Amino acid sequence: MIMRTRWMFNDRKNIVEEMLDGYIAAHSNLIALSNGLVVRASRKPEGRVGLVVANGTGHEPAMIGWVGPGLLDVNVPGPIFSSPGPAQIIAGIKEADRGAGVLLLVSSHAGDIMNATLAREEAVSAGLQVAMAILYDDIASAPSDRAEDRRGGPGLFFVWKIVGALAERGANLAECSEMARRVRDSTRSISGAMGTVVHPVSGQALGNADGTHLAVGMGVHGEPGTVVDDGLLADDVCEMLIDRLVEDAELTAGARVALMVNNSGSLTLMELSILYRGASAALKARGIGVSRSWMGSYATTLDQAGFALAISRLDDELLELYDAPARSGGFWMGEANS
Amino acid sequence: MIMRTRWMFNDRKNIVEEMLDGYIAAHSNLIALSNGLVVRASRKPEGRVGLVVANGTGHEPAMIGWVGPGLLDVNVPGPIFSSPGPAQIIAGIKEADRGAGVLLLVSSHAGDIMNATLAREEAVSAGLQVAMAILYDDIASAPSDRAEDRRGGPGLFFVWKIVGALAERGANLAECSEMARRVRDSTRSISGAMGTVVHPVSGQALGNADGTHLAVGMGVHGEPGTVVDDGLLADDVCEMLIDRLVEDAELTAGARVALMVNNSGSLTLMELSILYRGASAALKARGIGVSRSWMGSYATTLDQAGFALAISRLDDELLELYDAPARSGGFWMGEANS
Amino acid sequence: MNGIDTKLLVAMIANTAFRLAASADELSRIDAVAGDGDHGVNVSVAFADASARLAEARPAHPSDVFLIVGRSFSEGGGGSAGALFGAYFAALGKRLALAADPEVGSFAEGLEAGSLRVAGLGRVALGEKTMFDALEPASRAARDAVTAGGNFAVLVGAAAEAAARGAAATAGMVAKAGRARYAESGAVGTQDPGALSVSLMFAAWEEVVMKGTDQ
Amino acid sequence: MNGIDTKLLVAMIANTAFRLAASADELSRIDAVAGDGDHGVNVSVAFADASARLAEARPAHPSDVFLIVGRSFSEGGGGSAGALFGAYFAALGKRLALAADPEVGSFAEGLEAGSLRVAGLGRVALGEKTMFDALEPASRAARDAVTAGGNFAVLVGAAAEAAARGAAATAGMVAKAGRARYAESGAVGTQDPGALSVSLMFAAWEEVVMKGTDQ
Numbered sequence A, B: 001m002i003m004r005t006r007w008m009f010n011d012r013k014n015i016v017e018e019m020l021d022g023y024i025a026a027h028s029n030l031i032a033l034s035n036g037l038v039v040r041a042s043r044k045p046e047g048r049v050g051l052v053v054a055n056g057t058g059h060e061p062a063m064i065g066w067v068g069p070g071l072l073d074v075n076v077p078g079p080i081f082s083s084p085g086p087a088q089i090i091a092g093i094k095e096a097d098r099g100a101g102v103l104l105l106v107s108s109h110a111g112d113i114m115n116a117t118l119a120r121e122e123a124v125s126a127g128l129q130v131a132m133a134i135l136y137d138d139i140a141s142a143p144s145d146r147a148e149d150r151r152g153g154p155g156l157f158f159v160w161k162i163v164g165a166l167a168e169r170g171a172n173l174a175e176c177s178e179m180a181r182r183v184r185d186s187t188r189s190i191s192g193a194m195g196t197v198v199h200p201v202s203g204q205a206l207g208n209a210d211g212t213h214l215a216v217g218m219g220v221h222g223e224p225g226t227v228v229d230d231g232l233l234a235d236d237v238c239e240m241l242i243d244r245l246v247e248d249a250e251l252t253a254g255a256r257v258a259l260m261v262n263n264s265g266s267l268t269l270m271e272l273s274i275l276y277r278g279a280s281a282a283l284k285a286r287g288i289g290v291s292r293s294w295m296g297s298y299a300t301t302l303d304q305a306g307f308a309l310a311i312s313r314l315d316d317e318l319l320e321l322y323d324a325p326a327r328s329g330g331f332w333m334g335e336a337n338s
Numbered sequence C, D: 001m002n003g004i005d006t007k008l009l010v011a012m013i014a015n016t017a018f019r020l021a022a023s024a025d026e027l028s029r030i031d032a033v034a035g036d037g038d039h040g041v042n043v044s045v046a047f048a049d050a051s052a053r054l055a056e057a058r059p060a061h062p063s064d065v066f067l068i069v070g071r072s073f074s075e076g077g078g079g080s081a082g083a084l085f086g087a088y089f090a091a092l093g094k095r096l097a098l099a100a101d102p103e104v105g106s107f108a109e110g111l112e113a114g115s116l117r118v119a120g121l122g123r124v125a126l127g128e129k130t131m132f133d134a135l136e137p138a139s140r141a142a143r144d145a146v147t148a149g150g151n152f153a154v155l156v157g158a159a160a161e162a163a164a165r166g167a168a169a170t171a172g173m174v175a176k177a178g179r180a181r182y183a184e185s186g187a188v189g190t191q192d193p194g195a196l197s198v199s200l201m202f203a204a205w206e207e208v209v210m211k212g213t214d215q
């Protein structure tokens, strides 16, 4: 529990640029900066599908931390919470192209989709082979019969990981696009937040949580959530959220899932661990097996005091891709993981 | 920048126990719980020195996250911010003993030292071979001519990593103890904090930073720091702190160091990256090379909004141990890192 | 004369930059009601950049003016408004490029092409509380003005009046697109920031055109 | 009689648990001035645990009482006070175990052994604002009481009075050990929490012993 009003920045205008400088210097064995794009230090071999994400910053380690072998090829970072424009995205597509086409993986937010659409149109008319997959996971943002209206959240990391492994092995563009949609369709997330965040440049406070209550379903840019009863303990919250996820995903006893317990920014690992305990117990009580799991900061909203639970249904093929090696500024998976 | 008063816990009495349950469940391929001790899922081979740390919790991922191959054998977790008692430490020593003696690595805080001393006395009189190394790095806690009065801080991770690699290779107890002291003596850290933390059990606010200013030199349990000028930007702060570290370590141009930029809890990765940029620039300006680096949450104080800079002088022998593979809940280093 | 003066267009963009800078805080504030509070920054920065590029480029043909404005949006910080205004101005510029010496009819058609592009890119219809609720009435009014034989000043005046009315009407709408749709209220009671910036843009154009006509 | 009644000792520990529970918040509060604000919890929990173990174990020899109290500290939550009190009671218990039927002389020697153990373990001298500043005068007063021929009640009364004076004096000291030494002020003006809990412990003992003597 903290109260804080002072930042550790230099000039507010240069926050994103200086962050990129520092982050890349700290991981220079893995990633490099190329005209404002985050790229791999050693490019993927020719003949493999390139994977590109373009997104606003403020969600670190997403997405600067997901570029590397077994994961993405290029991240096109925009201003804080704001998609980069089509011109930069086209540069990213060109950078990722290794002769087998490029898959543009888009987290479903209005600005991201529109800028990516424009970039893809232009790249295609310039003769490049570009596919696009629009990804979402946040069940609080639209009902299941309008799933395509849902937004992207921390659960998209399941897609990055699995499509990253598939592209690394040489799958073609159609196979990678198909897999992106398949993992998206088997992934669900929902968030809980206990405070608001302040935009470091505009100074605007985002979100409707005031720090004393828990709001469920807040988006990764502070899009409003629903305040729940103050009496709910961590286990109650897990039970409630897992119930919504399992129902939405139509999972039944015997299903196997990967579980993510994501830190939105400033939750303690103590709380995160207690939520992991509660979430895995709630799944177990429904006969659902947690075959793999991730706990930590995957997609943040600056220093938001909050979390998200995400599940993704697994089968043997996905398990194998899940366990494939990967290496980036914010993630690793070794050869022998399981 | 956040304001937050609601926690995500169940019963306050069970926080540590439930955290251990959840953390270990999330990393069950690597670690296990054995009578309240965090141990490796597969024990180190016979004939290797066992490494034990015993400490208060609230600093996650330290130390529950540092048990695993290439790192520690046993972590004996105490209550929040409070060393476990000698009885539990003795149990940890026995658990880690693989017939080549046990090194008790103690972060220098009054309670930790005294409990470890009692445990060692008793273990030795029970016929066990136990060495103890008292470790410190925080230059704000005592002047350099009283270095042994300094406290342990995030820089101790350099010791865990290097002694962890050495013990894994089969070095004997004297060699491991000697290396622990050698790395300690070439490591320095200093912290900056921009807020106070609240003890989740007692509800007491710790530390003297009120969230609007930067306090330099605060300890990992909120031991008081010194408030600095509000006009200082991130780069100014890095320059000031690196200057103190370099002077204290008596480093001169041409030296090579490992640099750590540690998140005390709720700093954004954006800020951390900007601090990394500032700290590495300040070292470079002094002719000091950053040969390796770590950036992220290594030792936290719950959700403290703060950071620490730590440096540790490197030579070829240390570099090799630094790069040796390691794998734990909170850290990994692959075979081919550099 | 029914032709379009390139210099006048450049002055219109300069005045848009000036007017949106003055309203940037207000636009961000209403974006924060249900969005992410950056709309004022997004549009004012892009128009300022466009205005600087135009001063440098000294375009010779009306189409170049809008193609350059479009690039300021598509090469800039992005966001929804970046994509939408970028596509809008690109469509307008492309339509004007079809004529060696474009007249008001081309301009009205260009506004309509831009407006349709926005609806297509954003997948929105009228009444969903977006900038399209200002762009569509503006292009319709422009076409009607041309049909009635009006000159460029009449066209711009009619578009400005229609855009203002369209933007005002968004206050009563429930958001169905953009971030604002996540707000429980759908942001009812507040104008859509994108629609408001469209209406401020046309008002800035009218201001310049009227001065030109008066002189 | 100069012997020591095991049942009385058990009652003394029970009363210590009771008194420290009542003062736990105050002890934590003064620990928070320059430490980590947990001292009241640390000592009250350990004495409560000791008291429960004693009720269960029904020790037959005085030494067992203190060995059990020591274990409650050394098996419990630790912290500085856990180590120090644990070592203190273990030393006291061990000294008492040397005699089949220990008398006040053994007890005074035990208090001194405990006090020296604390100083050695904590590497502190008098005047450094720690619990040793209460333990040392208490053991000295106990020895003097024995030398003067006092019985157990006199010994405990003298120790309690000396501990209270020692603890009060710590308010004027600058901390040189423990977490409190990091405070810029050295916590001057506040009593050391460890010293205060020592003095509260001896006061709780005196209370029981006096009752025993009265009856």
Ligand SMILES: Nc1ncnc2c1ncn2[C@@H]1O[C@H](COP(=O)(O)OP(=O)(O)O)[C@@H](O)[C@H]1O
Binding pocket: A082, A083, A110, A111, A112, C031, C035, C036, C037, C038, C039, C040, C042, C043, C079, C080, C081, C082, C084, C118, C121, C122, C123, C124, C129, C130, C131, C132, C177, C178, C179, C192, C193, C194, C195
């Ligand atoms: N799908 C859409 N179709 C049309 N206009 C949209 C759409 N989404 C957003 N807008 C417009 O964009 C404006 C928000 O712009 P801005 O704040 O700059 O972008 P962002 O929402 O990405 O931060 C909204 O007020 C609305 O007018």
Ligand SMILES: Nc1ncnc2c1ncn2[C@@H]1O[C@H](COP(=O)(O)OP(=O)(O)O)[C@@H](O)[C@H]1O
Binding pocket: B082, B083, B110, B111, B112, D031, D035, D036, D037, D038, D039, D040, D042, D043, D079, D080, D081, D082, D084, D118, D121, D122, D123, D124, D129, D130, D131, D132, D177, D178, D179, D192, D193, D194, D195
């Ligand atoms: N080195 C030491 N020597 C003697 N007593 C000490 C020493 N360090 C701490 N103490 C005592 O311990 C008390 C603090 O106990 P407690 O708060 O329970 O432990 P911690 O400081 O580990 O949280 C201090 O008030 C002081 O009396």
Ligand SMILES: [Mg+2]
Binding pocket: A081, A082, A083, A111, C036, C038, C079, C080
């Ligand atoms: Mg935005």
Ligand SMILES: [Mg+2]
Binding pocket: B081, B082, B083, B111, D036, D038, D079, D080
């Ligand atoms: Mg403590």
Ligand SMILES: [Mg+2]
Binding pocket: C031, C035, C036, C037, C038, C039, C079
């Ligand atoms: Mg916006």
Ligand SMILES: [Mg+2]
Binding pocket: D031, D035, D036, D037, D038, D039, D079
């Ligand atoms: Mg304490």
